[in-house]
Amino acid sequence: MKKLYLSFVLLFPIQSVLFSHSVQACGPIVTQSGNVKNNVSLSPVFSDGIEYERHRVWLNLTNSQGLFKQILIAYVTGATNGYDHNYDAPTMDANKYADFFSIIESNKLVIQGRAVPFDVSDTIPVGYRSEITGKLTISIDHTDGDLDVLNIYLEDKETGTMHNLKSGSYTFSTLSGTFTDRFVIRYIADKKLGINEMEKQLQHLSVASKNQVISVKSFPAALKKVSVFDITGKLLYSSPHLGSSELEIANILTGPQILLVKTTLENENIVTRKVIF
Secondary structure (H helix, E strand, C coil), X not given: CCEEEEEEXXXXXXXXXXEEEEEECCCCEECCCCCEECCCCCCCCCCCCCCCCEXXXXXXXXXXXXXXXXXEEEEECCCCCXXXXXXXXXXXXXXCCEEEEEEECCEEEEEEEECCCCCCCCCEEEEEEECCCEEEEEEEEEEEHHHHCCCCEEEECCCCEEEEHHHCCEEEEECCEEEEEEXXXXXXXXXXXXXXXXXXXXXXXXXXXXXXXXXXXXXCCCEEEXXXXXXXXXXXXXXXXXXXXXXXECCCCCCCCEEEEEEEECXXXXXXXXXEC
């Protein structure tokens, strides 16, 4: 069996980023543009040297008889949480036996771009089509960015199950048909508890800007990392690992504007605040 590279191009304004992942396949891969690719570069392509934010998860739908479908959810600079022609790729629904997709505005997507900074309270509906009556499995293929360290939960609304995909795959029973309202991807397991936890973090996290100095304070959870973005998602500042409760940022070279300060705490909670710089 020949090892090929499944690749999709998501266009930024001016720039393009190549989302690549190696898979086992029996023939050539057809890209979203219809071109057949047997060997594709695995490196992101940037034309201006600017660092862009990316947090991605590849999810697989499989069964014990060899079924394989994969989708990508990508939090990337420039994307929005609406349908984006330059970032989102509809499913081709070319597999005879099954299809697997995320959903936005009734669009069934094999690739979905989401807005940055990443919001831990975000949710993404996930659906599938199956001509198979029996067992199917949803699993994480791999992740990057913040999704390397955050838990990723699959909510099964039919069974009332909240499963952490970081702890293992999720196998479920299905009838044949198309199901668009059964599964949801989440990053907080208990929806009510998660909201309360975030509210507590907001109460004890202070982000302020004065005289072009951004001050960040957190209690009781210490700061792990702080990143600053402009409203287009461009990264302006990224701290090393902190492990402290306070940080002052005085070396951002930019004019007066609204900035987004994304704070990752030592307990892995992520809070984003807007400041006027």
